[in-house]
Amino acid sequence: MTRKFFVCGNWKMNGSKKSIGELIQTLNTAKLDPNVEVVCAAPAIYLELTRSELDPKFSVAAQNCYIVPSGGFTGEISPAMIKDCGMDWVILGHSTRRHIFGESNEFIGQKIAHAQENDLGVIVCIGETREEKEKGITDQVIFAQMKAIADNVKDWNKVVLAYEAGWAIGTGNAASPQHVQQIHAKVREWLKNNVSEAVANSVRIIYGGSVRGDTCRELAAQKDIDGFIVGKGSLKPEFVDIVNAKA
Template sequence: MPRQFFVGGNFKMNGVGESLTNIVNNLNSAELDPNTEVVVAPPTLYLQLVRQAANEKIGVSAQNVFDKPNGAFTGEVSVEQLKDLNIKWTLIGHSERRVILKEDDNFVARKTKSAIDGGLSVILCIGESLEEREANQTIDVVTRQLRAVAQSITKEQWSKVVIAYEPIWAIGTGKVATTEQAQEVHAAIREWLKTDISPEVAENTRIIYGGSVSEKNCRDLAKEADVDGFLVGGASLKPAFVEIVNSRV
């Protein structure tokens, strides 16, 4: 079976009730490619609003989750609380949390395990800095980030993971990896999965690209053999997000 195309929209810390409702209503009324899985990640405060407003063809994701089931962890959100709102996905390991909030590979791995063990699916974000890219360390960095997760989850649990390759230097900068650069890294990730996990996991795991994806570059990126979709930031807040969802039509 071919891998289902996947497009995620990470709203980050943007939007309020009215604007987010408008975004969801636009998606609800749009003709979206039925062969593409669509998942949006609103701010935590608005998860319930978006889940109630979005129709069944739109999945809803948290932007983060904690690695403990409950307790004295001020400001955090648990897997159980997300499930109580019928939220079935969470982002984990986004570079903004790794860089700004200093979340290391092991913490990201623990959160991934906790989310999957609790019944959520995970959009696992990985990627290198500009300095690491210029030092030819891209593959070493992304496989290191993946290896930490691989040591925490079972081979079977990879079916609950979508890997989002997001070069840090391309997030929100307007810079985009070329189609060749994106394909090269995605192919290397798939080869690592094949060698270190299993050929079946490599074949079935979706690897999506993030980093200034727009309606202008999505169709070329979508043609690459190992690019299985996108994780979209700023463009997911705009009507053009529909064009990105439909980039394979």
């Protein structure tokens, strides 16, 4: 089964009209591997600007959403609004959301269910913190996250799983290709045992945590690494090299 390589630039809370405009120019004119699906996740306030200026061959993602269509939820945006403004994807469960904003597995599950009801693609992040890794509970943490995800997914064709080594995010040092491959293989095995073999074979599992132009090729060569979610590296021209990691 071939899984289309998937690279998401997660801009997080970065950029301005000027810098985003420049980044979009770079992406629109770059020579990119046509076999790669590329998604840019912009801050909510720049979503429409990004969608209108970025070449239609790219998708655009929101970085979060809420669990109901509308109402008295100051500061939140809904999947219906994200769709209404022309986006196809939303990132859910990013380690920022889990560990700075205290989102639980259960809450992230509710977000997944509601985003799917609105036909939004979901890029769902899983992964362990440094503390959890040191305690030796990585598998336990990831499988609990997977259970909350699987309990809420209706359409696996619209899910991309992102394994983010929490301890590698923003450090400049990615997890080793061997570590990432091992975790991705375990996640696939979990899917085979708890969802189905077809889903285990078809769902894309991408890696995040200090992916850089110079280290992405070795990661991309691993058999269960189907792409990347990229923070800092997605704000620079280097992102083009990461998209082209398999070319």
